Amino acid sequence: MNNVVERTYYDVELEPVINTTKIKIIEVSIELFSKKGFSGASIRDITKEVGIKESSLYKHFKNKDQILETIFVNFRMEADKILPPMEHIDHIVETMDLKMFLGRGIENFLRHIDNEINFKLWRILYIELFRQPIAQEIYRKDIMRKTIDCLETIFEKMMEKGKMKPQNPRIMAEEYQLSSISLILEYNMLKEEGMSTESIEEKIKNHVDFFSAIACP
Amino acid sequence: MNNVVERTYYDVELEPVINTTKIKIIEVSIELFSKKGFSGASIRDITKEVGIKESSLYKHFKNKDQILETIFVNFRMEADKILPPMEHIDHIVETMDLKMFLGRGIENFLRHIDNEINFKLWRILYIELFRQPIAQEIYRKDIMRKTIDCLETIFEKMMEKGKMKPQNPRIMAEEYQLSSISLILEYNMLKEEGMSTESIEEKIKNHVDFFSAIACP
DNA sequence: GTCTATATTAGGATAGAC
DNA sequence: GTCTATCCTAATATAGAC
Numbered sequence: 425m426n427n428v429v430e431r432t433y434y435d436v437e438l439e440p441v442i443n444t445t446k447i448k449i450i451e452v453s454i455e456l457f458s459k460k461g462f463s464g465a466s467i468r469d470i471t472k473e474v475g476i477k478e479s480s481l482y483k484h485f486k487n488k489d490q491i492l493e494t495i496f497v498n499f500r501m502e503a504d505k506i507l508p509p510m511e512h513i514d515h516i517v518e519t520m521d522l523k524m525f526l527g528r529g530i531e532n533f534l535r536h537i538d539n540e541i542n543f544k545l546w547r548i549l550y551i552e553l554f555r556q557p558i559a560q561e562i563y564r565k566d567i568m569r570k571t572i573d574c575l576e577t578i579f580e581k582m583m584e585k586g587k588m589k590p591q592n593p594r595i596m597a598e599e600y601q602l603s604s605i606s607l608i609l610e611y612n613m614l615k616e617e618g619m620s621t622e623s624i625e626e627k628i629k630n631h632v633d634f635f636s637a638i639a640c641p
Numbered sequence: 642m643n644n645v646v647e648r649t650y651y652d653v654e655l656e657p658v659i660n661t662t663k664i665k666i667i668e669v670s671i672e673l674f675s676k677k678g679f680s681g682a683s684i685r686d687i688t689k690e691v692g693i694k695e696s697s698l699y700k701h702f703k704n705k706d707q708i709l710e711t712i713f714v715n716f717r718m719e720a721d722k723i724l725p726p727m728e729h730i731d732h733i734v735e736t737m738d739l740k741m742f743l744g745r746g747i748e749n750f751l752r753h754i755d756n757e758i759n760f761k762l763w764r765i766l767y768i769e770l771f772r773q774p775i776a777q778e779i780y781r782k783d784i785m786r787k788t789i790d791c792l793e794t795i796f797e798k799m800m801e802k803g804k805m806k807p808q809n810p811r812i813m814a815e816e817y818q819l820s821s822i823s824l825i826l827e828y829n830m831l832k833e834e835g836m837s838t839e840s841i842e843e844k845i846k847n848h849v850d851f852f853s854a855i856a857c858p
Numbered sequence: 859g860t861c862t863a864t865a866t867t868a869g870g871a872t873a874g875a876c
Numbered sequence: 877g878t879c880t881a882t883c884c885t886a887a888t889a890t891a892g893a894c
Contacts, residue, residue, distance in 0.1 A: 458771075460680070460772065463677070463680050464680040466888080467887075467889085468887070468888090476861090478887095478889080479863090479889080480861075482888095482889070483859055484859090487888080487889080488888070547771050550767075551768070551772065553767060553768075553830070554678075554830070554833065560830050563830075564827075568827075595847050595851060598844060598847065599820060599847075602820040602823040602824060602848070603819035603820050603823070606819040612771075613770070613771070616771065617777075627815060630816075631816065631819070662877080683868070683870080684870060684871085685870090693877090694880080695871080696871080696873090696878080696879075697878050699870095699872080701877090705870070
């Protein structure tokens with residue numbers, strides 16, 4: 425749930441579209457893995473949806489595991505765009521107060537997760553969290569640690585500027601992010617069922633207000 | 642991550658042990674589902690481990706789904722024991738300050754999750770969160786909502802007694818619980834890999850300290 | 859890089875003897 | 877309530893023609 429100033433959000437593909445079938449396989453796999461989980465979706469399901477025979481898939485991927493691997497590499501890159509780039513941090517601290525910064529981070533994240541593919545990638549991450557070690561690594565390092573590091577840096581600078589009360593910036597960052605990640609989980613659960621995400625957006629607002637109130641001088 | 646005063650923690654079985662095989666099936670299923678997920682563990686895996694033939698299993702359960710159902714019913718009952726019973730609440734508010742209360746809640750929860758079976762049940766819950774609607778219901782209602790309701794009641798009473806600063810008790814309860822549940826997830830992830838849970842226990846302590854500091858007068 | 863055909867193993871589930 | 881035997885479908889994956 426964090427923070428960028430101005431940036432485009434995604435370039436749908438990473439490389440120029442060379443191999444259409446391979447991309448289609450990935451897209452369909454993301455769809456199916458996010459619905460049924462990795463072990464619940466079969467090569468048959470995937471190839472049927474793609475419109476090729478099972479044997480053809482093996483020209484693009486060595487095996488089923490390699491599809492998931494590719495998907496996670498993708499997610500890693502998308503997740504990297506959630507946070508503001510290091511070189512923007514000084515500008516953020518200069519021009520925003522805490523509440524504005526947190527608010528922007530949330531807008532930013534909601535835009536990220538409103539993208540259908542990103543949403544599915546998050547679901548896959550959650551589903552595989554306890555079975556694919558790579559999923560846990562992404563959660564812990566690319567999501568939690570990176571975000572907390574970034575928040576810590578910004579909080580520290582804001583404290584220097586008198587925009588936040590002087591407190592342990594690491595602990596503040598952890599507290600903020602721990603609540604945020606729970607809200608993301610709830611958001612994903614609600615959205616899955618096609619339910620309104622209003623109640624979560626309310627909670628997110630509460631969270632920012634609450635945190636700003638205790639953190640600002 | 643909450644709060645009981647004094648109580649026994651579990652009675653390993655719910656009914657007197659009548660059908661040993663059925664119980665063995667459940668135990669093995671909990672083990673395997675928590676490792677491979679529901680769709681990743683087969684009837685074959687289960688019966689092999691139990692030491693019966695596949696066909697025998699169907700004398701105890703109509704089908705595979707029914708095993709998972711039974712497991713979730715179990716979890717629901719265990720989860721119910723994490724919170725203090727309603728009739729203890731006044732006593733809690735009378736005799737404890739906020740920090741003590743939160744500390745007890747955490748001790749209580751750690752004791753709950755240190756039980757091998759409970760730990761596996763939590764893993765199954767997380768793994769199936771996005772595929773078994775019942776898992777989501779348990780998470781949202783039995784874990785989150787009930788805990789937040791309970792905290793709200795206690796916080797409200799503590800505020801009346803001047804043990805907490807007067808603030809919106811619902812929002813306070815939500816903030817506390819949102820962070821807690823993230824810590825539980827991290828705890829589960831670390832414990833799975835056999836890693837030390839020290840770093841999380843440190844974070845939990847921070848969380849309680851942080852919250853107490855902002856909530857107390 | 860797609861297809862047909864096939865191998866092989868694993869999946870859930872049932873029938874019927876004991 | 878356990879077993880043997882069996883069913884049928886689905887799973888991952890490979891060989892080889894086009």
